[in-house]
Amino acid sequence: MNAGRAVWRKIGFLLLILAAVRGEDARAQVRLGILGGLHSSNILETNSLPGWDTAVKKYLGSRSGFELGIILEVPLGSGLYFQPALTYITKGRQYTRNNDSIAALNTDTIYNKSSVSLSYIEIPLNLTYKIALTANGRNSFFVSAGPYVAFFNSGSTTTQSLTNSPTEQFNSETDPVMVGKAPNSYKTVDIGINGKVGFELGNVMLNLYYSRGLTDMYTANYPGTFHNTVFGGSLGVWLTGSGTPPPVRKRDTDKDGIPDAEDACPHVPGVAKYHGCPVPDTDHDGIDDEHDSCRTVPGVARYHGCPIPDRDGDGVNDEEDACPDVPGPASNHGCPLPPPPVIVVTPPVAPVLTIRAEDIAAIDYIAHNVLFNSGSAQFRDTSFAALDTLTARMLAHPEWHLTIEGHTDNSGLPGKNMKLSQDRAGAIKTYLLRKGIPENRITAIGYGSTRPVADNRTVAGRATNRRVEFKLSIELQ
Numbered sequence: 001m002n003a004g005r006a007v008w009r010k011i012g013f014l015l016l017i018l019a020a021v022r023g024e025d026a027r028a029q030v031r032l033g034i035l036g037g038l039h040s041s042n043i044l045e046t047n048s049l050p051g052w053d054t055a056v057k058k059y060l061g062s063r064s065g066f067e068l069g070i071i072l073e074v075p076l077g078s079g080l081y082f083q084p085a086l087t088y089i090t091k092g093r094q095y096t097r098n099n100d101s102i103a104a105l106n107t108d109t110i111y112n113k114s115s116v117s118l119s120y121i122e123i124p125l126n127l128t129y130k131i132a133l134t135a136n137g138r139n140s141f142f143v144s145a146g147p148y149v150a151f152f153n154s155g156s157t158t159t160q161s162l163t164n165s166p167t168e169q170f171n172s173e174t175d176p177v178m179v180g181k182a183p184n185s186y187k188t189v190d191i192g193i194n195g196k197v198g199f200e201l202g203n204v205m206l207n208l209y210y211s212r213g214l215t216d217m218y219t220a221n222y223p224g225t226f227h228n229t230v231f232g233g234s235l236g237v238w239l240t241g242s243g244t245p246p247p248v249r250k251r252d253t254d255k256d257g258i259p260d261a262e263d264a265c266p267h268v269p270g271v272a273k274y275h276g277c278p279v280p281d282t283d284h285d286g287i288d289d290e291h292d293s294c295r296t297v298p299g300v301a302r303y304h305g306c307p308i309p310d311r312d313g314d315g316v317n318d319e320e321d322a323c324p325d326v327p328g329p330a331s332n333h334g335c336p337l338p339p340p341p342v343i344v345v346t347p348p349v350a351p352v353l354t355i356r357a358e359d360i361a362a363i364d365y366i367a368h369n370v371l372f373n374s375g376s377a378q379f380r381d382t383s384f385a386a387l388d389t390l391t392a393r394m395l396a397h398p399e400w401h402l403t404i405e406g407h408t409d410n411s412g413l414p415g416k417n418m419k420l421s422q423d424r425a426g427a428i429k430t431y432l433l434r435k436g437i438p439e440n441r442i443t444a445i446g447y448g449s450t451r452p453v454a455d456n457r458t459v460a461g462r463a464t465n466r467r468v469e470f471k472l473s474i475e476l477q
Contacts, residue, residue, distance in 0.1 A: 031073040031240050035205070039232020041065045041091040043116065043217070047224030050362050055369070055385035059097045063115060065090035067122075071236060081128045083144060088153070091228050092116040099381060110162040112381045116177070117158065118186065118228075120150040124194050124211075133199075144196040148211060150228075152179055152188045161380065163373065171374065178460050183221035190217040190228055205236035222365055353399050355472050366390045367470045370428065377423035379431075387428070390470075391435040398441075401475040404428050406446040407453075409462035414448060422446025424468065441475065 042062040069087025076082055094115040126146035133139045155177040163169050178185040192214045198207025211230045218226040250259035256269035256276060263276030270277040279288035285298035285305060292305030299306040308317040314327035314334055321334030328335040369386035372379060379387070394400060406421030425444035432442055454461035 029075070029241065031238050033071045033073070033203075033205070033236050033238040033240075034069070035071050035085070035087070035234050035236035036066065036068040037209070037232050037234025038064065038066050039209075039230050041093070041228065041230045043091075043093040044212075044227045044229050045224055047220075047222060049222060049224075049365050051385065051389040052365075055382075055389065056095070059095050061094055061096060063092050063094045063117075065092070065230070065232075067232075067234065069122075073128075073238075076127075079130050079132075081130065083124075083126045083128045085124045085126070087122045087124070088119065089122045089150070089230070090117065090119045091230060092118045092155075097381060110164055110168070113160040115158045116155070118155040118177070119153040120190065121153050122148055122150040124148040126194070126196070128196075130200065138200075138202050140200045142196075142198060142200055142205075142207075144207075146194065148192055148194050150190040150192070150213075152186060152190070155179070155186055161373070163378075173374075175459055175463065181219060183219055184464075185219050187215070187217055187219065189215075191215045192228065194230075196234075203238040205238070206233075207236075208233050221368070222361065353474050355400070355474060359393070359397075360472060362393070363390070363470045363472055366393075367468050370468050372424055372427075375420070377420065377427045379427065387431050388435075391432060391437065394432065394437050394441070395435075399474050401441050401473045402432075402443070403471040403473070404442065404444045405469040405471065406444075407451055407465060407467050407469065408449050409465040410449040410452070410456045411462065418446055418448035418450075420446075421448050428468065 040062045041064075042060075045057075045060075067087045067089040069085055069089075071083060071085040074082040092115065094113065096111070096113050098111040124146060125148065126144045128142050128144035130140040130142045133141060156174050157177055158172065158174045160170070160172045163171070179188060181187070190213050192212050194209060194211035196207045196209040198205060209230075209232060211228070213228040216226050217228050220226070250261070252259055252263075253266050254263070254269045254276075256263070256271070258270070258272055258276040260266040263270070264274075265277035268278060271279060274280075279290050281288050281292070282295045283292070283298045283305075285292070285300070287299065287301055287305040289295050291301075292299070294304075294306035297307060300308060303309070308319050310317050310321070311324050312321070312327045312334070314321070314329075316328070316330050316334035318324040321328075323333075323335035326336060329337070332338075366386045366389055370379070370383045372383075394402060404425045406423075406425035408417040408421050410417070422444070423446070425446050429439075429442045429444040433439055449456070449465070452461075452465045453467075454464035456462050456465060
């Protein structure tokens with residue numbers, strides 16, 4: 001609650017500053033408007049987790065959202081405007097997996113859906129350039145872009161499933177998201193860029209807009225990047241007048257800022273110093289004389305118009321010469337030819353079996369994706385991809401021994417929790433046995449609620465404590 005008040009205090013302070021902005025010129029009138037629109041939002045995620053593309057990514061998609069807010073316009077001159085805004089905007093993404101009849105019969109699950117719903121207070125700070133379409137300047141085409149700062153307002157995750165065992169049963173659960181810097185938490189501030197293109201017809205604005213976050217808006221419990229993205233359209237209405245229309249501009253064919261009547265080269269962009277003509281380039285190397293240190297010898301820009309140097313004089317320029325101070329042939333990249341190599345034979349060393357850190361991280365990721373229906377040892381549909389990945393890794397590493405630990409929160413009776421955790425660990429063991437993993441390589445243990453890793457007094461803590469953990473060890477055959 002205190003964080004939310006602090007955000008609104010910052011927003012109110014920004015509005016006071018924007019409202020106080022006035023141009024020195026009497027024609028520079030600040031305009032106030034309202035805007036709103038619909039869009040499609042998504043969270044772009046990248047990571048290097050094994051199997052993520054096939055098990056999760058292809059089922060992720062965008063969700064619809066909206067924005068609503070106010071916008072200010074401050075004229076800067078020559079068709080350029082500063083347009084800060086304050087909007088309430090919804091973002092997020094969704095996961096949808098529908099099973100065909102055969103898969104639904106095998107897994108007892110018809111479909112799984114989950115949706116991340118987020119809302120922000122967003123402050124875009126755009127520069128807008130307008131091209132007049134009518135003589136009075138009231139109708140124009142515009143392009144707008146700039147950074148934005150978004151403050152987290154609220155968020156929730158909704159998970160839904162439809163199972164058919166023994167009869168069709170619909171399950172739905174909505175939980176608030178965690179906010180902060182801890183793993184599995186959404187950050188309070190998101191910074192990005194946005195752009196608009198559209199038409200202004202009188203006091204009405206019609207435009208398409210796109211925005212993308214530049215900072216990670218989410219902290220996962222595995223390495224990865226997460227960026228908000230939005231694409232949609234909006235409608236705006238100016239509530240106040242625009243002041244005196246801008247003066248009609250003089251004809252400038254080459255768009256170099258020098259009117260044709262004063263331009264000695266009206267069809268070639270130039271500079272005022274040379275009466276609208278380009279700066280001369282005596283050696284025709286593409287670098288004008290004002291920036292060319294060797295005006296009569298063609299060169300390159302990185303050496304200020306001079307040729308690339310060759311310090312050792314071997315005919316190989318320094319940028320391509322691996323030994324720029326020692327002469328050598330071009331066939332050896334400008335270095336002297338080396339002496340014949342001395343061959344040393346090293347006896348082979350017997351390999352030492354270890355478990356790599358990336359394998360441990362991959363097994364932990366798999367454990368986080370093995371989920372059960374509430375209060376039972378029945379797998380959710382999304383678990384089978386993770387279990388198959390675990391099977392493949394166990395078959396590829398016959399030296400691995402796997403200990404499966406089941407854990408619950410403290411809801412309910414301890415004895416029931418202990419049995420449920422043992423049943424869930426046993427269900428995973430049974431699945432691996434059916435896939436061909438020998439029983440002597442698997443141990444299943446249920447700990448109930450005796451080993452919490454988070455505070456059971458909170459919803460988020462209890463959700464974290466309901467988990468499965470995998471422990472790897474080496475067992476030589």
